[in-house]
Amino acid sequence: MYQQNKIKMKQNNYQGALQQPLGSGFNATSTASEVIKGIDLSGKIAIVTGGNAGIGLETTKVLAAAGAIVIVPSRDTEKAKKNLQGIANVELETLDLIDPQSIDAFAARFLASGRSLHLLINNAGIMWVPLRRDSRGIESQLATNHLGQFQLTARLWPALKKANGARVINVSSFGHQISPFNFEDPNFEHREYDTLSGYGQSKTASNLFAFELDNYGKADNVRAYALHPGAVYGTDLGREEPIALFQQMGTYDANGIIKQEVAKNLKTIQQGAATTVWCATSTLLDHIGGVYCEDADIAELDLGNIEHRYDEPWTLRGVKPYSLEEESAKRLWKLSEEMTGVIFPIA
Numbered sequence: 001m002y003q004q005n006k007i008k009m010k011q012n013n014y015q016g017a018l019q020q021p022l023g024s025g026f027n028a029t030s031t032a033s034e035v036i037k038g039i040d041l042s043g044k045i046a047i048v049t050g051g052n053a054g055i056g057l058e059t060t061k062v063l064a065a066a067g068a069i070v071i072v073p074s075r076d077t078e079k080a081k082k083n084l085q086g087i088a089n090v091e092l093e094t095l096d097l098i099d100p101q102s103i104d105a106f107a108a109r110f111l112a113s114g115r116s117l118h119l120l121i122n123n124a125g126i127m128w129v130p131l132r133r134d135s136r137g138i139e140s141q142l143a144t145n146h147l148g149q150f151q152l153t154a155r156l157w158p159a160l161k162k163a164n165g166a167r168v169i170n171v172s173s174f175g176h177q178i179s180p181f182n183f184e185d186p187n188f189e190h191r192e193y194d195t196l197s198g199y200g201q202s203k204t205a206s207n208l209f210a211f212e213l214d215n216y217g218k219a220d221n222v223r224a225y226a227l228h229p230g231a232v233y234g235t236d237l238g239r240e241e242p243i244a245l246f247q248q249m250g251t252y253d254a255n256g257i258i259k260q261e262v263a264k265n266l267k268t269i270q271q272g273a274a275t276t277v278w279c280a281t282s283t284l285l286d287h288i289g290g291v292y293c294e295d296a297d298i299a300e301l302d303l304g305n306i307e308h309r310y311d312e313p314w315t316l317r318g319v320k321p322y323s324l325e326e327e328s329a330k331r332l333w334k335l336s337e338e339m340t341g342v343i344f345p346i347a
Contacts, residue, residue, distance in 0.1 A: 012215050013290040014326040019301040019319060022284050026296035028230060028314060032062040032273040035296050039281050042067035045115055045163075046280070049073055049097065049152070050124030052080035055171075055229055058273035059121060063280070064089040068119070073106050097124055097148030098134045100340065107155030116166075117159035119280050122149040122206075123171045131193040138339065139187050141195075145202035150209055150336045154344045161220045168217070168224040169279045170210045172292070174231075176203035177302070180322040181332060207292055207323035208332045214290030215329075216346045223289035225279040230294065231313035232272035266313055292319040 011018060026035055041063060051060035051072035064070045064087055073095030074080035084090050093109070096102040110117070125145045132140040138147065153160075153168055160166040178200025185191050186201065210226035217224060278296040279285065291298045294317055300306070302318030309315050322328065337343055 011288070013211055013324055014215075016301045016319070016321055016324045018288060018291050019298060019324065021297045021300060022288075024278065024282065024284060024297040026274065026278065028267065028295045029271060030274045030296050031268075031270040032058055032277040033065075033270065035274050035278040036062055036066050036281055040067055041281070044068040044118040045071070046119035046121065047071045047073065047110070047117060047156070048119075048121045048123055049095065051121070052083045052092075055232060055269055055272040055276065056121075056123040057083055058269050059123060059276050059280075060084070060090060061087055062273065062277050063119070066281075071110070095152075097144045097152070098140060100136070100151060103148060103151050104155060107152060110156065111159060115159065116163040117156055118163045118166050120153060120156060120160060120166070120168045121171070121276060121280060122152065122169065123276065124148075125171065125202075127173075127175070127199050128195045130195065131188070136339075137187070139193075139198055141198045141202045142186060142205070145199075146205035146209060147336060147340050149206060150344075151340045151342050153209075153213065154340075154342050157222075157345050160217075160222045164221050166222045167280055167285075168210065168213060168222065169276055170206045170224070170226045171229060171276055172206040172210075172226040173199075173203045174228045174294075174316040174318075175199050176207055176323050177308070177318075177320050179204065180320070181205050181208065181328060183328075183331060183335070186335070204320075204323045205332055205336075207319070208325075208329040209336070210292075211290045211324055212329035212333050216344075218289055223285065225285070225289065226292045227275045227279055228292070228294040228299065228317070228319075229272045229275055230267040231316055232267045232269060292323070 046063050046068045048056055048060050048070055050056040052074050060070050060072055069089050071091045071093055073093040075096045077092055077094055080092055093106060095106040126141055134143040179197045181201045181204045207226040210224040214224040274296045275293050279293055293299055299319045302320055306318045
């Protein structure tokens with residue numbers, strides 16, 4: 001058994017080598033409560049960014065109900081306090097992922113507590129927003145969806161190592177299929193801004209980061225995963241995007257109303273949080289990391305064999321090989337350190 005485990009520990013997902021469904025027994029309709037059934041998280045500490053709304057809130061509820069202490073860092077603490085009211089085992093904190101100083105301050109407070117961190121769930125993100133830049137001049141989707149994750153994980157690394165059995169989960173998206181990472185102009189300084197491309201490359205970056213983080217972290221018993229939660233009804237992620245874009249995708253009618261045939265195939269909030277919770281707790285992943293997951297299982301590698309239609313959300317699945325490339329992952333890691341000024345503390 002020891003030798004088998006040694007072999008498993010040497011494995012990585014370069015070029016999608018591990019990107020095969022495990023037969024978890026769950027599917028697109030499974031809920032977060034179902035995938036965590038029978039798992040006791042007493043004594044575990046979890047941080048869930050954006051854990052006060054949407055699938056993040058459901059993730060918080062389910063982890064807390066299983067016994068974990070869940071820390072929810074939020075940009076709007078008053079709104080978060082209302083949403084989290086009555087949930088046991090929850091601590092509310094302040095964090096704005098687009099603000100590097102806010103990230104450092106939050107991480108410093110957590111490290112000062114001396115606690116181990118068993119689960120870091122990088123759930124918060126933004127989607128399809130107009131061109132905005134942070135204080136460093138970095139495009140906001142890249143700054144929030146990837147660089148914020150990168151910096152937060154780096155700052156919390158001592159607490160993750162201390163847990164001696166931690167997991168980092170990046171909530172990515174099928175949206176990574178919109179665009180590979182543009183290394184020539186990641187910040188839209190020499191090309192016209194396109195919000196879909198900006199979102200797509202930020203999610204590709206989230207995949208590449210989880211992939212390379214697992215490669216580095218497994219020696220310290222820290223495993224990392226990226227995931228697509230599914231097309232979920234009831235979140236406010238696309239609140240800033242014109243209805244015309246949804247109409248172009250074929251999901252809304254001429255009156256700006258979601259088509260019923262589309263709505264009935266969307267996941268509920270409870271189903272949308274299932275893959276996050278599965279990645280965080282499943283024993284099937286004890287010796288497998290660096291994989292991209294969906295529908296509470298490892299996703300299929302998309303080599304052009306999957307037909308995708310936005311008006312049929314269940315077809316939006318699979319992971320593109322370009323978000324699992326070794327060269328791109330290493331190149332992005334170096335670029336992320338340069339853009340954030342944060343050297344990841346991995347020996």
